[in-house]
Amino acid sequence: MPVFVVVYAAVLAAAALLSATVGVVAFRRHAAGQSGWLAACMAAAAGWAAVAALEALVPTAPLKIFLSKMQYAAVVSVAPSWLMFGLAYAGLRCPRPLARGSLLWIPSALTLLLVWTNEWHGWIWPWFGDPPAGRGPLVYGHGPAVAIFAAYSYLLTLAGTGLILRTAYRAPLSHRRHAVPIGIAALLPIVLNLSYLSDVTAEREAAEAIGRRDAILDAVRETATHWLRHPAWREGMQESLLRLGAAADASRAYIFQVQADPAGRMRMSQQYEWCAPGVPPQIGNPGLQRTTFATPGHARWEARLASGQIHAARTRDLPPEERLELEQEGTRAILLVPIFVFERWWGFIGLDECRFDRVWSDAETGALRTAAGAFGAAIEREDMDTQRREGAERLRFIMDNIPGVLWAVDSSMNVTVLTGSALPAIGIASAPREPVPFDVLAAKAGLGIGSGERHRRALGGESIDYRLTLRGREFDCHLRPLHGPGATVTGAIGIALDVTERTADRTRTGQARHRRRAVRGGHPHHRSRRSDRVRQSRVRTGNRIQPRGGPRSDPGHPEERPPGRRVL
Structure with a gap:
């Protein structure tokens, strides 16, 4: 248990013992008309201090709250009892409304009622907090009702103390010795009230800060x-x-x-x-x-x-x-x-x-x-x-305008994303709105067992590229792992592009290129016929290869023909 809690409880216990002693001594030595109110006041002060010490020592918050409410039975009794004792000690009669208690005790009764109904309104304690180190006085805030009753209590306490000190000062010299215990009895309630309201100790201030x-x-x-x-x-x-x-x-x-x-x-x-x-x-x-x-x-x-x-x-x-x-x-x-x-x-x-x-x-x-x-x-x-949604919308727009499918699976092999204009081509009419097990969609699309194995490899951190033929369509597939915090694999993302038309175009282009090469002399049969024509041309032109359309004009050559004549 913290040291300050022990010291706090010890001081309260000493105050309770001193208050009880003063009350007993006063009750035995003074007339019954005066001792009754003084004993009641000192008993209330002793009970207040004793219950406060006990509340600081108990460990649980509900019990602390209960003891704090019990304290108020003594708190609301100190000031009125003290004023009544001051009036009796001064030999004055209190006004009739005060004698009946209709005015003097009504604020005390209302305050006590608010204490026991605090959970409904919070006018006494707006909030509670745990004490530091788990032990010590309960941490709470003071509501408006506490401030009002505090002002009322100070007024009554100061009025009673003034009456008592004035009477003791005017008393004969032999009776003035009673002013010392009377002064102590007057100061004890004031000190207790000040310590309760101001919470001057550093521990209490720290406890309230922790409560906030x-x-x-x-x-x-x-x-x-x-x-x-x-x-x-x-x-x-x-x-x-x-x-x-x-x-x-x-x-x-x-x-x-x-x-x-x-x-x-x-x-x-x-x-x-x-x-x-x-x-x-x-x-x-x-x-x-x-x-x-x-x-x-x-x-x-x-x-x-x-x-x-x-x-x-x-x-x-x-x-x-x-x-x-x-x-x-x-x-x-x-x-x-x-x-x-x-x-x-x-x-x-x-x-x-x-x-x-x-x-x-x-x-x-x-x-x-x-x-x-x-x-x-x-x-x-x-x-x-927001960025994720915008990115998903852009990606969905792209996938809706190109032939392909985009999907993502989590670590449990549940498909969380599935979109693309090629979904109908693989037998899926629309993308599911909730996560679906990959095996269910794979069976529906007829992907086979090997596709699930590829996804498990991707969840193991491997990047996979493969060609897939499905329902007469060809797809280029790319599967990559998704990494989360700490480079851990949290899922996999894949994209399959429909390359059926592209493959067909490449095939047709290759065939056409092959035919053009054959026409230009790429075939052996055509190469032999062309060689025969070249040899015949060399013989007719004097072993010179003439360009197509006849020999070039050369005025200095003896075999130049007139314009318009062609070599047959």
């Missing part, structure tokens, strides 16, 4: 679950910011997107915003749309956020140029976390606090960074789905 962190992470988990069911991240974004802002107990939660203008300058625009009740929204502020980071108040943001750093500060600690705009918006503390998509700065998510000068804890900033990572992953997933 857990609440933010729960909101991120719910949002991520929604995105798994609905991949479009823009759907439900307003509800996601509501969960995030309420979990962080912030005044505003928002998302900005950054884009480069034609000049290359980065501009930011607010896309989404959630505001707590009573907080003015800024989504319609024209100064937050298409704004460059060069404007006053934003110069440092670009460098910090683009490099992945978090920008967290109280408004009063910022430079004057940054403080001006935030003060106009009513923001007293700001927290900005960048969002990256495919390792590119996409924008940022932010929280504003408009009620007090808030210091953002490491637990809160870490939880908001997780939220920013979840948003970035959702945007990446939608972009990849």
